[in-house]
Amino acid sequence: MSAAPTTVRSVYVHAPFCARRCFYCDFAVQVRRAGGATEWLAAIGAELDLVASEGLFELAPTLDTLYVGGGTPSLLGVEAMQGLAERIGPGRLSAQDLEWTAEANPESLTPEVARSWASAGVNRVSLGAQSFHDPTLRWMGRLHGPEGPAAAVGAARTAGIEDISVDLIFGVPEHLGRPWMDDLQRVVGMDVPHVSLYGLTVEPATPLGRAVRDGRERPVDEERYREEFLLAAQVLSGAGYEHYEVSNFARPGHASKHNGAYWTGSPYLGLGNGAHSYAHPVRRWNVRDWGDYRDAVTGGSTPEEAREYLEDDSIRLESIWLGLRTRSGVAEEPLAGTARRAVHRWEREGLAVREGGRVRLTPEGWLVMDRLSLELDAAQSA
Ligand code: SF4
Structure with missing residues (x-):
C-alpha cells in the first residue's frame, strides 16, 4: 500500500x-x-x-x-x-x-x-x-x-x-x-x-x-x-x-x-471475517473463520489473511470485465484492429450493442461475459 x-x-x-x-x-x-x-x-x-x-x-x-x-x-x-x-x-x-x-x-x-x-x-x-x-x-x-x-x-x-x-x-x-x-x-x-x-x-x-x-x-x-x-x-x-x-x-x-x-474501481474498506478491501493496486482480505477473526482483532492483531498487488495485465482484464458487466459497458473508441472486429461480430451475434460511443452486452452477451472479457483482453493486447 x-x-x-x-x-x-x-x-x-x-x-x-x-x-x-x-x-x-x-x-x-x-x-x-x-x-x-x-x-x-x-x-x-x-x-x-x-x-x-x-x-x-x-x-x-x-x-x-x-x-x-x-x-x-x-x-x-x-x-x-x-x-x-x-x-x-x-x-x-x-x-x-x-x-x-x-x-x-x-x-x-x-x-x-x-x-x-x-x-x-x-x-x-x-x-x-x-x-x-x-x-x-x-x-x-x-x-x-x-x-x-x-x-x-x-x-x-x-x-x-x-x-x-x-x-x-x-x-x-x-x-x-x-x-x-x-x-x-x-x-x-x-x-x-x-x-x-x-x-x-x-x-x-x-x-x-x-x-x-x-x-x-x-x-x-x-x-x-x-x-x-x-x-x-x-x-x-x-x-x-x-x-x-x-x-x-x-x-x-x-x-x-x-x-x-x-x-468502477473506487477504493473500499471491508471489515469483518472474510471481508475484502481495495486500494488501487492492492486487494487484501481478512481470515474467513469468525473465531480466528474475532481472536485476532480483539487481541490487537491484524485479521488480514493475504493481499495481492494487481499487475498491469490483470488490471486491464479486470477493467474490461467490470465494464462489460454493467450497462455502461466499455468505450468503443480505443478499440482497434482485432478488438474492433470482435465487437462487430458480437453485435452481429446479438451479444452486444454499440451506442453512444460505448459497447455494452445484451442479456445473451452477459451469459458468456467471462469468455467475451477474455476475448477482448486478448485482442487488445495482441
Ligand atoms: S447460510 Fe443462507 S442466509 Fe446465511 S449467508 Fe448463506 S445463503 Fe445467506
Missing part, C-alpha cells in the same frame, strides 16, 4: 451469523440461532481501531455508502445497527445522500428490527427472498415460507424504509418443479425498486456440492439456466426495471451505489 493512507468513502461490514446454513451456501458464516451483536460490535470496533492505527486506509469524514452484508445482519437484533453507527462515528454517516444498506432474511426482519434499523439510519434493505415456492425454499434450507418476503417488505415500509431490493435465485434443479414465471410475477407484484438475480452455483465445499459429487443431485442444467436468466431479463425489463448490471435490475434512481463503487 502507498505511504499515505487511502481515503475510503465506501465501507462493507460482514455480519457472520446465520440461523442455519443454506444447502448451497459457501459464504463465511457461523451458525447461531440468535444474538451475537455484542461480540460482533466489539470485534468490528477493534478492527476499526486497528485500521486507524495501521495507516493504510482512512475513513472519509462522510461516507457515501455503508453496506452490512452477511451472513444474516437481521439476526443480530435491534441494537446492532445503532451500535455500528456509534463505532463508525455518527458524523461519518451524516451525508444527506448516504446509502446505508443492510441485508436481511425474511424471518428475522421483524417490525422491531426494521424500526431499529430505520432509527439508526439504515435506508436500504436487501432481502434474501430467493423463491416464493415452498418446496424450493425447503430444498434450499431457507427458514421462511412463501409469504415471508411480503411480510418483511411490509415491516421495512412501515418503518419508513422504501428502498428495498429483493434477491431471487434461478437455475435450481428441475425436479423441484419451481415455477420461475410465478416467482418473477410475485416479485414484480411487490413493487420494490430493485431486484437482484443470482444463478445457483455448485460450490464443492457445500452440502449441495457433496450431493452432486455423490450423485444425489444433478449439476445445474446450462440450458435451463440460460432460459431462466433470459426470461427474468424480459419480464423485469417489461415491468419498468433497467437491467443495469448482469445480476441487477432497478427502477430509475435506485441502482446500488455501493456496488457501483466496486464496479
Whole structure:
C-alpha cells in the first residue's frame, strides 16, 4: 500500500451469523440461532481501531455508502445497527445522500428490527427472498415460507424504509418443479425498486456440492439456466426495471451505489471475517473463520489473511470485465484492429450493442461475459 493512507468513502461490514446454513451456501458464516451483536460490535470496533492505527486506509469524514452484508445482519437484533453507527462515528454517516444498506432474511426482519434499523439510519434493505415456492425454499434450507418476503417488505415500509431490493435465485434443479414465471410475477407484484438475480452455483465445499459429487443431485442444467436468466431479463425489463448490471435490475434512481463503487474501481474498506478491501493496486482480505477473526482483532492483531498487488495485465482484464458487466459497458473508441472486429461480430451475434460511443452486452452477451472479457483482453493486447 502507498505511504499515505487511502481515503475510503465506501465501507462493507460482514455480519457472520446465520440461523442455519443454506444447502448451497459457501459464504463465511457461523451458525447461531440468535444474538451475537455484542461480540460482533466489539470485534468490528477493534478492527476499526486497528485500521486507524495501521495507516493504510482512512475513513472519509462522510461516507457515501455503508453496506452490512452477511451472513444474516437481521439476526443480530435491534441494537446492532445503532451500535455500528456509534463505532463508525455518527458524523461519518451524516451525508444527506448516504446509502446505508443492510441485508436481511425474511424471518428475522421483524417490525422491531426494521424500526431499529430505520432509527439508526439504515435506508436500504436487501432481502434474501430467493423463491416464493415452498418446496424450493425447503430444498434450499431457507427458514421462511412463501409469504415471508411480503411480510418483511411490509415491516421495512412501515418503518419508513422504501428502498428495498429483493434477491431471487434461478437455475435450481428441475425436479423441484419451481415455477420461475410465478416467482418473477410475485416479485414484480411487490413493487420494490430493485431486484437482484443470482444463478445457483455448485460450490464443492457445500452440502449441495457433496450431493452432486455423490450423485444425489444433478449439476445445474446450462440450458435451463440460460432460459431462466433470459426470461427474468424480459419480464423485469417489461415491468419498468433497467437491467443495469448482469445480476441487477432497478427502477430509475435506485441502482446500488455501493456496488457501483466496486464496479468502477473506487477504493473500499471491508471489515469483518472474510471481508475484502481495495486500494488501487492492492486487494487484501481478512481470515474467513469468525473465531480466528474475532481472536485476532480483539487481541490487537491484524485479521488480514493475504493481499495481492494487481499487475498491469490483470488490471486491464479486470477493467474490461467490470465494464462489460454493467450497462455502461466499455468505450468503443480505443478499440482497434482485432478488438474492433470482435465487437462487430458480437453485435452481429446479438451479444452486444454499440451506442453512444460505448459497447455494452445484451442479456445473451452477459451469459458468456467471462469468455467475451477474455476475448477482448486478448485482442487488445495482441
Ligand atoms: S442466509 Fe445467506 S449467508 Fe446465511 S447460510 Fe443462507 S445463503 Fe448463506
